[in-house]
Amino acid sequence: xxxxxxxxxxxxxxxxxxxxxxxxxxxxxxxxxxxxxxxxxxxxxxxxxxxxxxxxxxxxxxxxxxxxxxxxxxxxxxxxxxxxxxxxxxxxxxxxxxxxxxxxxxxxxxxxxxxxxxxxxxxxxxxxxxxxxxxxxxxxxxxxxxxxxxxxxxxxxxxxxxxxxxxxxxxxxxxxxxxxxxxxxxxxxxxxxxxxxxxxxxxxxxxxxxxxxxxxxxxxxxxxxxxxxxxxxxxxxxxxxxxxxxxxxxxxxxxxxxxxxxxxxxxxxxxxxxxxxxxxxxxxxxxxxxxxxxxxxxxxxxxxxxx
Amino acid sequence: xxxxxxxxxxxxxxxxxxxxxxxxxxxxxxxxxxxxxxxxxxxxxxxxxxxxxxxxxxxxxxxxxxxxxxxxxxxxxxxxxxxxxxxxxxxxxxxxxxxxxxxxxxxxxxxxxxxxxxxxxxxxxxxxxxxxxxxxxxxxxxxxxxxxxxxxxxxxxxxxxxxxxxxxxxxxxxxxxxxxxxxxxxxxxxxxxxxxxxxxxxxxxxxxxxxxxxxxxxxxxxxxxxxxxxxxxxxxxxxxxxxxxxxxxxxxxxxxxxxxxxxxxxxxxxxxxxxxxxxxxxxxxxxxxxxxxxxxxxxxxxxxxxx
Numbered sequence: 001x002x003x004x005x006x007x008x009x010x011x012x013x014x015x016x017x018x019x020x021x022x023x024x025x026x027x028x029x030x031x032x033x034x035x036x037x038x039x040x041x042x043x044x045x046x047x048x049x050x051x052x053x054x055x056x057x058x059x060x061x062x063x064x065x066x067x068x069x070x071x072x073x074x075x076x077x078x079x080x081x082x083x084x085x086x087x088x089x090x091x092x093x094x095x096x097x098x099x100x101x102x103x104x105x106x107x108x109x110x111x112x113x114x115x116x117x118x119x120x121x122x123x124x125x126x127x128x129x130x131x132x133x134x135x136x137x138x139x140x141x142x143x144x145x146x147x148x149x150x151x152x153x154x155x156x157x158x159x160x161x162x163x164x165x166x167x168x169x170x171x172x173x174x175x176x177x178x179x180x181x182x183x184x185x186x187x188x189x190x191x192x193x194x195x196x197x198x199x200x201x202x203x204x205x206x207x208x209x210x211x212x213x214x215x216x217x218x219x220x221x222x223x224x225x226x227x228x229x230x231x232x233x234x235x236x237x238x239x240x241x242x243x244x245x246x247x248x249x250x251x252x253x254x255x256x257x258x259x260x261x262x263x264x265x266x267x268x269x270x271x272x273x274x275x276x277x278x279x280x281x282x283x284x285x286x287x288x289x290x291x292x293x294x295x296x297x298x299x300x301x302x303x304x305x306x307x
Numbered sequence: 308x309x310x311x312x313x314x315x316x317x318x319x320x321x322x323x324x325x326x327x328x329x330x331x332x333x334x335x336x337x338x339x340x341x342x343x344x345x346x347x348x349x350x351x352x353x354x355x356x357x358x359x360x361x362x363x364x365x366x367x368x369x370x371x372x373x374x375x376x377x378x379x380x381x382x383x384x385x386x387x388x389x390x391x392x393x394x395x396x397x398x399x400x401x402x403x404x405x406x407x408x409x410x411x412x413x414x415x416x417x418x419x420x421x422x423x424x425x426x427x428x429x430x431x432x433x434x435x436x437x438x439x440x441x442x443x444x445x446x447x448x449x450x451x452x453x454x455x456x457x458x459x460x461x462x463x464x465x466x467x468x469x470x471x472x473x474x475x476x477x478x479x480x481x482x483x484x485x486x487x488x489x490x491x492x493x494x495x496x497x498x499x500x501x502x503x504x505x506x507x508x509x510x511x512x513x514x515x516x517x518x519x520x521x522x523x524x525x526x527x528x529x530x531x532x533x534x535x536x537x538x539x540x541x542x543x544x545x546x547x548x549x550x551x552x553x554x555x556x557x558x559x560x561x562x563x564x565x566x567x568x569x570x571x572x573x574x575x576x577x578x579x580x581x582x583x584x585x586x587x588x589x590x591x592x593x594x595x596x597x598x599x600x601x602x603x604x605x606x607x608x609x610x611x612x613x614x
Contacts, residue, residue, distance in 0.1 A: 086488040181393040183511065184536035204490065205512035208536060224611050226531045229491035229515060263613055304531050304611045306570055 002041035002114075003252040005032045006106045006131050007121025007241075008078050009046040009070060013094075014280060015083035016235050024281035025056050027078060028121040028144070031238035034285040035245025035272040036119075037063040038293055040252040043112045045069035045131070049076040049100045059286060068109045073100040088236045089203050106131050113137065117252040119244065122146050125153050125160040132163040140257060142166045142248045143195075144241075150176050162194040166262075168244050170201045184210070187222070197262065199247065199269075201240055203227070209266055217259045225266035226304045228274040228296075235280045239273045242285060246272030271296045309348035309421075310559040312339045313413045313438050314428025314548075315385050316353040316377060320401075321587060322390035323542050331588035332363050334385060335428040335451070338545035341592040342552025342579040343426075344370040345600055347559040350419045352376035352438070356383040356407045366593060375416045380407040395543045396510050413438050420444065424559040426551065429453050432460050432467040439470040447564060449473045449555045450502075451548075457483050469501040473569075475551050477508045491517070494529070504569065506554065506576075508547055510534070516573055524566045532573035533611045535581040535603075542587045546580045549592060553579030578603045 007029025014021050029046045036042045043066040048056075052072065060067050078101035081094040106127055118135055120128040120143040132141055143164035149157050150173060157177075161167065167190065171183060177193075178186035183200065187210040190198050196215035201207045206227040213220060247269035254261045271293055278284045314336025321328050336353045343349045350373040355363075359379065367374050385408035388401040413434055425442055427435040427450040439448055450471035456464050457480060464484075468474065474497065478490060484500075485493035490507065494517040497505050503522035508514045513534040520527060554576035561568045578600055585591045 182538060182540070184538045187536070188538070202512055205509055206531075210536075221606070221609055222536055224513075224533045224536075226533075226611070229494070229517075229529050229531075231489060231491045231495070233489070260614055267613065299528065301613065302528055304533070305613075306574065306608065307567055 001116050001252050002043055003036060003117035003119060003248055004043045004045060004069070004108065004112050004115045004135070005029050005036070005119045005121060006045040006128070007032060007119075007123065008101055009044070009048050009052070010078035010080055010101070011051070012237060012281065013079075013081040014235055014237055016088070016233075017084070017086060018232070018234050019280060021235070021280040023079070025059055026080070026237060026281055028238075028241040030060070030282060031241035031276065031285065032119060032121060032245040032248075033060060033065045034063055034282055035242040035276070036249030036252070037065050038272075038288060038290060039246070039249030039268070042066065042249070043069060043115060045106045045108060045112070047071045047073055047100050047104045049073060052077050059282065063286070066112075069107070069112060071107065075100045082237075084236060088233050091237070108134060116140070117248065118142070119248050120144065120164065121241070125149050125157040129156070129160045129163055132160070140165050140251065142168060142244065144168050144244060145173065147173060147176055158193060164195050166197045166199060167195040168199040168201065168240075168247065170203070170240065174198070174200050184222070199266070201243060204229075206270060207243065207266060209262060211259070216257065216262060219259060223263050223266060225270045226300060227270055228300065228303065230274060230277065233277045236277050238276050238282065242276035243269040243273040246270075267297055267300050268293075270300055308423050308559050309350055310343060310424035310426060310555055311350045311352060311376070311415065311419050311422045311442070312336050312343070312426045312428060313352040313435070314339055314426075314430065315408060316351070316355050316359070317385035317387055317408070318358070319544060319588065320386075320388040321542055321544055323395070323540075324391070324393060325539070325541050326587060328542070328587040330386070332366055333387070333545060333588055335545075335548040337367070337589060338548035338583065338592065339426060339428060339552040339555075340367060340372045341370055341589055342549040342583070343556030343559070344372050345579075345595060345597060346553070346556030346575070347424075349373065349556070350376060350422060352413045352415060352419070354378045354380055354407050354411045356380060359384050366589065370593070373419075376414070376419060378414065382407045384408075389544075391543060395540050398544070415441060423447070424555065425449070426555050427451065427471065428548070432456050432464040436463070436467040436470055439467070447472050447558065449475060449551065451475050451551060452480065454480060454483055465500060471502050473504045473506060474502040475506040475508065475547075475554065477510070477547065481505070481507050491529075506573070508550060511536075513577060514550065514573060516569060518566070523564065523569060526566060530570050530573060532570075532577050533607060534577055535607065535610065537581060537584065540584045543584050545583050545589065549583035550576040550580035553577075574604055574607050575600075577607055
């Protein structure tokens, strides 16, 4: 089965305590697509500028990712310049140039229309809702958002949340969205806004999925997947998007949509996030093998399983 | 098998967003002893003042805990007054009166000497070392410390760490002790100081145990136990000490000292910590049953186990 991802394709200049990279291919849509491509067929909807070359495109097509939905506009591609200090959980943004992304109007190629899965990357919630409404054949919709939209476009975001099945956000975003400092209570409030399940990403501590009562089968307990303790984080950029790609990609690869599939997807999300941070930019995500992914999945199990 | 715990017995006045309690029985030794008492025979070494009544002592003896090592001195018992805001991870101390605890000199009753397990609660590292050296029959020594000793008594603490088998501290303490911001690297540095294993407690995100190469059997991977997402934390006081009590108590109850036992101990630590915060002070830890503990252990497994 295939998944459509709507998100950003960008160039990033990144500095971390272990090195730097200049204008490398990045963006939430790129990380998501690469991570998901190890599990299922991926179709990207994004916008790029004239500086996006066939070499850049080849990074995606080499992984079998369909780029028909990437529109080329006059001007430059979205550019982000940021750096991380010793605390790798928080980036300092030096420069953001939206460029062609500022007027992004996602357009779904006709060939994408039979896709059963959709991921709405972190873009304007009004655009997210429009995309969702235009794809009525979709079985499961995942989505992301951020503090910018939570505070700046709250009414629009609340409408969009009614159209999303699984929302993936981090601790701070969940608390901000729910206006609640206790995380499990925040989760319940977000679930009441619409999503059937909520994945809260805790960075180096893993992630928890909370389920709306009765959604995806019986049981009311959340499920927590660990993160790998990593001694050398080269570059945390894209870890959350890679988690989302592994999570949604695994789900799209399965026939069934039940709680056990979602639990395993949590582990695969963690696995792909852990690979992403081992090298700068998307480098590690370009050249993985399914064997490496399975080996790390077993490592994640070992990390938290009792015999 | 029995375990000796050397720590504080105190009175606490506590305020949280959900209520308050005045001068209730607390202290690291008390929480540890109560939590451990559900698994093994516990013997306390502590000092109290004249305000420690037979009713207070009965809280411990009702759980079968031996109080012969609790010395009664002229003066008042250690008193702590603190409060928590919406962020329950950090207490604001309003008042600390060390009282008789200021001149605490732990003395081990002769009857305690055949104990095989020892836990050195969060006291002056020089006292911790003296106790450890006086008990040469002990098979496994657990220990705790805090920022006050890490910064104020570093040389003494480094000596004591050579005598501790399993150190239990939180994220901030581990980073401070290792002078290292990356947690897995901090763990390796702390293990190089002496302990065979290091348990780092992450509060609401659970805890990770790191092993020194070759210690407690084969394998080099850490192990992570989750924490229960709790919507109503009444009072976080003593959660870490209750974790330590459940962890060490379970270990002391087992014949073998291997990695699998330590992993299960991590889960039991989390279980006891999760009970502790459900009520004010030690209330919840006084009246548990082994069935309730086993039921919650299964809940913890379910929280993180794939079928």
